[in-house]
Amino acid sequence: MSESPERSASIGELVLSLRGISKNFGAVSALTDIDFDVHAGEVVALVGDNGAGKSTLVKILAGVHQPSSGTIDFRGRAVTLPDPRAALTLGIATVFQDLALCENLDVVANIFLGNELSPLRLDEVAMEMRAWTLLNELSARIPSVREAVASLSGGQRQTVAIARSLLLEPKLILLDEPTAALGVAQTAEVLNLIDRVRARGLGVVMISHNMEDVRAVADRIVVLRLGRNNGVFEPDASNQDLVSAITGASNNAVSRRAERLRMERDHSGNAQAGEQRP
Amino acid sequence: MTAEKSTSAPLALDRADARVKHEAGLSGAVRAFLDRVRSGDLGSLPVIVGLVVIWTVFTSLNPVFVSSSNLVNLLFDCSTVGVIALGIVCVLMVGEIDLSVGSISGFASAMVGTLWVNQGWPVALAIIAALAFGALIGSLYALLFNRLGMPSFVSTLAGLLAVLGMQLYILGSTGSINLPYGSALVDFGQLMVMPKWVSHTLAAIPGLALLISGLRTFARRRAANLSAPSVTGLILRVVIITVGLELIVAYLNQSRGIPWMFGLFVGLVVAMNYALTRTKWGRSMTAVGGNREAARRAGIKVRAIYLSAFALCSLFAALGGVLAAARLASASQQAGTGDVNLNAIAAAVIGGTSLFGGRGSAYSALLGIIVIQSIASGLTLLDLSSSLRYMITGAVLAIAVIVDSLARRSRASHGRA
Numbered sequence A: 001m002s003e004s005p006e007r008s009a010s011i012g013e014l015v016l017s018l019r020g021i022s023k024n025f026g027a028v029s030a031l032t033d034i035d036f037d038v039h040a041g042e043v044v045a046l047v048g049d050n051g052a053g054k055s056t057l058v059k060i061l062a063g064v065h066q067p068s069s070g071t072i073d074f075r076g077r078a079v080t081l082p083d084p085r086a087a088l089t090l091g092i093a094t095v096f097q098d099l100a101l102c103e104n105l106d107v108v109a110n111i112f113l114g115n116e117l118s119p120l121r122l123d124e125v126a127m128e129m130r131a132w133t134l135l136n137e138l139s140a141r142i143p144s145v146r147e148a149v150a151s152l153s154g155g156q157r158q159t160v161a162i163a164r165s166l167l168l169e170p171k172l173i174l175l176d177e178p179t180a181a182l183g184v185a186q187t188a189e190v191l192n193l194i195d196r197v198r199a200r201g202l203g204v205v206m207i208s209h210n211m212e213d214v215r216a217v218a219d220r221i222v223v224l225r226l227g228r229n230n231g232v233f234e235p236d237a238s239n240q241d242l243v244s245a246i247t248g249a250s251n252n253a254v255s256r257r258a259e260r261l262r263m264e265r266d267h268s269g270n271a272q273a274g275e276q277r278p
Numbered sequence B: 001m002t003a004e005k006s007t008s009a010p011l012a013l014d015r016a017d018a019r020v021k022h023e024a025g026l027s028g029a030v031r032a033f034l035d036r037v038r039s040g041d042l043g044s045l046p047v048i049v050g051l052v053v054i055w056t057v058f059t060s061l062n063p064v065f066v067s068s069s070n071l072v073n074l075l076f077d078c079s080t081v082g083v084i085a086l087g088i089v090c091v092l093m094v095g096e097i098d099l100s101v102g103s104i105s106g107f108a109s110a111m112v113g114t115l116w117v118n119q120g121w122p123v124a125l126a127i128i129a130a131l132a133f134g135a136l137i138g139s140l141y142a143l144l145f146n147r148l149g150m151p152s153f154v155s156t157l158a159g160l161l162a163v164l165g166m167q168l169y170i171l172g173s174t175g176s177i178n179l180p181y182g183s184a185l186v187d188f189g190q191l192m193v194m195p196k197w198v199s200h201t202l203a204a205i206p207g208l209a210l211l212i213s214g215l216r217t218f219a220r221r222r223a224a225n226l227s228a229p230s231v232t233g234l235i236l237r238v239v240i241i242t243v244g245l246e247l248i249v250a251y252l253n254q255s256r257g258i259p260w261m262f263g264l265f266v267g268l269v270v271a272m273n274y275a276l277t278r279t280k281w282g283r284s285m286t287a288v289g290g291n292r293e294a295a296r297r298a299g300i301k302v303r304a305i306y307l308s309a310f311a312l313c314s315l316f317a318a319l320g321g322v323l324a325a326a327r328l329a330s331a332s333q334q335a336g337t338g339d340v341n342l343n344a345i346a347a348a349v350i351g352g353t354s355l356f357g358g359r360g361s362a363y364s365a366l367l368g369i370i371v372i373q374s375i376a377s378g379l380t381l382l383d384l385s386s387s388l389r390y391m392i393t394g395a396v397l398a399i400a401v402i403v404d405s406l407a408r409r410s411r412a413s414h415g416r417a
């Protein structure tokens, strides 16, 4: 991706601010009263156990789902996101957990889907060139961008999905488990990319189950548990703190701190168990 | 656009990955083609093979079959249902279906008959009204589909009956309306053929267009540091296409020549092919047919795409009905009934457009309808009844769907969509 000369937002400015977001699927409350902030030039890691509501939150921000209640402020303005198009237009790009690629289209067509160059006479050469530039930045190992996505491996598809999110020079990037299917080198490449994107003043939200990855890039770690906020941590917070917030070993900050101190005194061996969690 | 050239890269941008075999030159192109076929990416290969078989059989049974006068008649007959099949390609692309195209074509012909002959409207106005009605019906299906989630299978089945009822209603008292012989519309459907020089000129255009666009793409890809296909292969294709088309035209010109109506049909096919492959709209159609939710998340207005597909389909159906009325010089209660519906759908599928959405081509309407009309014409020449024609066409359709399903399964196991 090219270094845009003008910074899209000054670092530290509030890009996204959610207040009191709830989402019900019928009787299931996937999210309850969520507050969530992202600043420009900041990587926020969103962690939580399976079913905690991380993907639901990302889908609300991508315009896929509409919140049952709550407000969304984007770059200082209250916004509604009635459909994915609205989110994309505002500058919110998303890499979905299920990637959302069209298997019958080739890589170039997928990257440019919805944003084709010269709509009445598709400029395939320019699109292919840009696609290679984006993919090379991710050190992608894609054999041919003219093959249908169906012929790609999981990791290659993930790279294509990430490349697509970068195409539109967004203000905020949401990555739902972006490294889940990637090998070691590619994961490092994606984490590098997140660093670069942050340096350009974009806000980044990354969901991951890998605490090492999270610590490597995150400026803040937001924990969701059973659809509720369950604490905000610095990246240097202890693993045990994080794990207990994620699994709900304790339910509020005070008891958590007390418990932690007690645990540290009593059985320091417990920390090992926490570290081993993937 | 960032045109940062990768510094000191001797390889083309898309040839940097050493693990991938890249076939070079002509033999490479042939081998790549065979690989594609083997993995189930058949394209129009089955229909071309089928056509060769059908033509060989019918010619051996009755040599009149390949006479140029019979083929010219074949082209006249192809054009009406072919235009309807072109509409079917549109709905199949987005993974939907329209079962009412026969009824819509019948109603459109009834409308032209009533408005033009009985009410005295100018013929052009009557045709425009019929086409507008067609587009309206399709928009209604799209509305039911988009807003109420009504499956197109059901809504168009209802439409099949309702529109047929409307056709019978407006033809009511007379039952059938004869269109005046000697009028431009009937001449267009029965007589008008291209002068020889026009058909020969038109036959040269595809090759020329291919050559120019191929050379332009070649130059642009080279300038962009992308690999480019071989020029020899391009020129070979241009020569084959041009010589082939000119020979066909010369042969048909021995009899009456190429019908203007067929010219209109082919023109529409070429236009639709361009729209489906070279425009953002066509890309969106393919995407919606392949993965609707992914298309929506990419910001595509999925509902508008469905609307365009349904409206185009019934618009083409109405146009096919008008052409059929011109061909028969009448608008009757039988118009659009019987096998019209299924022939149109069969043509699109036989030609290689997938019933499962997201795969297909405008050319499948052309190839498919030639197959179906060849069977019809061959059996008529053999003096066989329509009962046999139905059975054989049904069998061919079944084979086409089997090929489609098998190819789809093979593509899945070979990692091609």
Ligand SMILES: Nc1ncnc2c1ncn2[C@@H]1O[C@H](COP(=O)(O)OP(=O)(O)O)[C@@H](O)[C@H]1O
Binding pocket: A025, A028, A029, A030, A048, A049, A050, A051, A052, A053, A054, A055, A056, A057
């Ligand atoms: N479309 C949906 N319909 C009904 N329930 C859903 C839907 N999407 C998510 N849920 C429910 O919402 C909860 C949160 O899911 P999700 O956001 O996917 O969790 P996570 O991504 O954190 O693993 C789960 O209980 C899930 O069953």
Ligand SMILES: [Mg+2]
Binding pocket: A054, A055, A056, A097, A176
């Ligand atoms: Mg999830």
